[in-house]
Amino acid sequence: MTEFYNPVKAVFGPGSFDKLQQLIANRIYAIVTYDEAFSMQLVRRLEDAGRGAEIIINNVKANPDFPEVKAACEALKKLPKFPEVFVGLGGGSAIDTAKALAVSGGDWELLKEHLITGGGRADELKKPSIIAVPTNAGTGSEVSLGAVIWDRANGGKWGVRSNHGFPDYAVVDPELTLSLPRDQTISTGLDALSHALESIWQTKRNFITQPIAEQAARNVIRYLPLLVDDLTNLELRTTMSAAAMKAGIALSQTRTSIAHQLSYDLSLNYGVPHGIACGFSLPMVMSWSIGFDRNCDESLKTIFGDNLGSGVRDFEKFFDRLGVSRNPTTYGPSKNEWEKMVMDAASGTKGKNFLGKPKLS
Ligand SMILES: [Fe+2]
Numbered sequence: 001m002t003e004f005y006n007p008v009k010a011v012f013g014p015g016s017f018d019k020l021q022q023l024i025a026n027r028i029y030a031i032v033t034y035d036e037a038f039s040m041q042l043v044r045r046l047e048d049a050g051r052g053a054e055i056i057i058n059n060v061k062a063n064p065d066f067p068e069v070k071a072a073c074e075a076l077k078k079l080p081k082f083p084e085v086f087v088g089l090g091g092g093s094a095i096d097t098a099k100a101l102a103v104s105g106g107d108w109e110l111l112k113e114h115l116i117t118g119g120g121r122a123d124e125l126k127k128p129s130i131i132a133v134p135t136n137a138g139t140g141s142e143v144s145l146g147a148v149i150w151d152r153a154n155g156g157k158w159g160v161r162s163n164h165g166f167p168d169y170a171v172v173d174p175e176l177t178l179s180l181p182r183d184q185t186i187s188t189g190l191d192a193l194s195h196a197l198e199s200i201w202q203t204k205r206n207f208i209t210q211p212i213a214e215q216a217a218r219n220v221i222r223y224l225p226l227l228v229d230d231l232t233n234l235e236l237r238t239t240m241s242a243a244a245m246k247a248g249i250a251l252s253q254t255r256t257s258i259a260h261q262l263s264y265d266l267s268l269n270y271g272v273p274h275g276i277a278c279g280f281s282l283p284m285v286m287s288w289s290i291g292f293d294r295n296c297d298e299s300l301k302t303i304f305g306d307n308l309g310s311g312v313r314d315f316e317k318f319f320d321r322l323g324v325s326r327n328p329t330t331y332g333p334s335k336n337e338w339e340k341m342v343m344d345a346a347s348g349t350k351g352k353n354f355l356g357k358p359k360l361s
Contacts, residue, residue, distance in 0.1 A: 002206045006252050008132075008143045009169050012245065014234060016173035017042070020087070021050035023131055023169050029085035030076070032057045032098035038135070038179060039090055046087075054083050057101065060090065063267060063274070064097045065150045066112070072097070076106035085129040088167070091188065092139030092148075092274070095132045099147035099165045102128045115149055115158035122162045132167040135176045137240040138188025138275055140195050140248020142170035146255075150268070157264055166252075172245055174238040182228055183273075186322050189227070189240060190279025193220040194259055195247035197282055200299045201289040201355045204254040210295065213250035214302045219243040221303065225321050258358065259285045261350035265341055270332030280326055283315045289356030296355050 011019050029051070033039040035058040043056060057072045076082060082105060088098025104111035105126035114121050132142035141147070145165035150157050180188070196217035199209050220243050227236040256278075263277035289296055290308045297308065304311025319326050328338040339360050345351045346358045 004208050004253055006249060008167050012172045014175045016171050020046055020171055024085050026051055027084040028054045028081055029087055030055045030083040031087045031089055032060060033089040033094050034058060034060050042089060055079060060094045060097045062093050063150050064093050065152050069100055069149055070108045072101055073104050073106050073108035082106055087131045089133045091136045092141045095141040096147035099130055100149050100160055102130050103160055103162060103164045119161035125162050125164050127164045130167040131169045133171045136180050136188040137177050137244040138191035140244055140251055142167060143245055143248040144252035172241050174241040177237050178232055185228055187273040187275030189220055189224040191275035192244035192247045193217055194278040195251040198257040198259055199250040199254040201296050202254040202257045203353050203355055209250040209253050210299050212246045214299050216243040216246035217303045221318055256350055258345050258351045258354040261345040261348050262341055266331050272331045280324055283312050283326060287312045288358050293355040
């Protein structure tokens with residue numbers, strides 16, 4: 001049986017940011033973003049166009065962790081009125097934090113319990129409006145319910161598990177990505193590519209997600225190498241924003257698979273940026289996926305051509321051209337540690353969703 005549910009309304013294209021005040025519609029709102037010049041410039045642009053924010057939460061860092069989310073919950077609780085709208089402005093970390101804070105209602109204990117129990121007390125979560133405004137092209141968080149929050153002190157990583165995490169609106173303005181540096185353009189682009197491919201070799205892939213994911217993967221593979229040499233090209237930026245959004249829509253139905261599972265230890269223990277951590281292994285994971293599932297193979301052929309063996313080699317060259325190492329030991333773990341990670345990932349939840357079978361070299 002195929003199921004599909006994605007309630008996010010989207011506004012896409014250059015200039016979309018100017019629609020934001022209209023979508024906030026004079027409601028009390030919070031902004032969740034980064035403490036950096038570009039983000040604050042966008043906040044000022046938003047506030048100059050209409051109502052000001054009730055609170056600006058800008059303590060978000062890459063891979064949001066319990067202490068800063070707790071501090072933000074406490075700040076929200078002190079407000080005379082809980083915001084009706086949460087604007088997540090930034091990359092996946094800002095959007096995910098906005099989702100977590102929105103559903104928390106300012107109650108840290110509720111949110112924490114929901115996270116660490118894998119979905120407990122979901123019926124107590126709140127549902128303020130969430131508007132996701134990505135400033136990069138990769139996460140897909142703007143069109144999915146997922147919100148990843150880390151508990152580094154205890155070596156954990158948790159997710160919001162409620163449809164309340166779906167944004168009401170995704171405002172995807174590729175102009176906001178124009179100043180993204182080369183390294184972040186690559187890492188976020190690889191995150192989008194990971195979402196597309198992971199949703200193809202995932203047991204939950206279906207006839208709706210597959211064509212969207214195929215198109216997203218083709219576009220990233222074709223246009224990301226052009227974009228990294230032409231960073232201010234709005235047409236290429238627009239194509240990448242669309243690809244990230246498409247990959248996010250596919251992922252919102254299937255969720256991630258083994259490449260993401262493998263990425264978490266690399267990010268947690270070795271500080272590898274998310275997109276690189278889940279992206280560098282894609283040719284390897286692709287080689288593990290071939291020959292196990294006809295639909296998966298057919299999807300991969302639409303991206304890599306009929307000969308999937310030579311497709312893997314071409315895919316490797318794509319990484320070489322971007323200057324991204326495909327060797328796991330480059331990122332910190334020894335060969336033995338990596339092999340253990342692969343075996344552990346294969347038996348984990350996301351590994352079980354993988355249609356292929358890992359092979360150690
Ligand atoms: Fe990802």
